[in-house]
Amino acid sequence: MKNNNPFLGFGYLVKGIKMLMTPGLKRFLMVPFLINILIFALAGWLGYTQFNELMDWLLPEDSWLAYFRWILWPLFAVTILLVTFYTFTAVANLLAAPFNSILAAKVENMVTGKPPLDNREKLSEIIIPTILSELRKLSYFLIRAVPLLLLFLIPGINLFAPLIWVLFSAWFLSLEYADYPMGNHGMTFPQQHKRIKNVRLTALGFGGGVTLMTMIPIVNFIAMPSAVIGATLFWLGQKEKLMAEQV
Secondary structure, eight states: OTTSOHHHHHHHHHHHHHTTTOTTTHHHHHHHHHHHHHHHHHHHHHHHHHHHHHHHHHSOTTSGGGGGHHHHHHHHHHHHHHHHHHHHHHHHHHHHHHHHHHHHHHHHHHHHSSOOTTOOOSHHHHHHHHHHHHHHHHHHHHHHHHHHHHGGGSTTGGGTHHHHHHHHHHHHHHHHHHHHHHHTTTOOHHHHHHHHGGGHHHHHHHHHHHHHHHHSTTGGGGHHHHHHHHHHHHHHHHHHHHHHOOO
């Protein structure tokens, strides 16, 4: 338990935030940072302009649901917020994937003094592998997210659906960002998935912290680069355990 707990995972994210302004690292942050600003600004604008209309559609005043509106409104609000921001996070990661791999490689080089084993210095060598990896992660997400979203439609169970979604989001975001440093070492997504399960609680703590960051206005602008750096520190800190054990 000492080497596998949520607080340890959250701590890696905190270290990632603190490392954002490290000299020699700033120029590697610019593209992920700008992409995050663009994507979350768009998400915020859409949410602000469309939220009330969507609430009226889900909870119409002239239906039986109107009697429970005061209870269901917060539930639907949290659900829509989670789904919307996670969807935009997935889009942002898809666009920034090559740059995130470069950032992860730079952080590892700064911490250890050595580049990753699969060190690809040119952006052209990184684009295709990272985009393909993102698409594999997206398929993993969709296969599981669609059934989870259906839970919101089942009376009774839908009360617990937001919590289940948060846990799933935390788990997936840990896989999402761990892919950058682990992918730099030539590991495929299935291999990463098997190894991350060895430190599941640590991964949930890390991913939960990232989920929280994406939900906070302004703070979500630095969520992506912070998570990439934090995931790299996570990989380096847990590398011996991850490489020694298989599930």
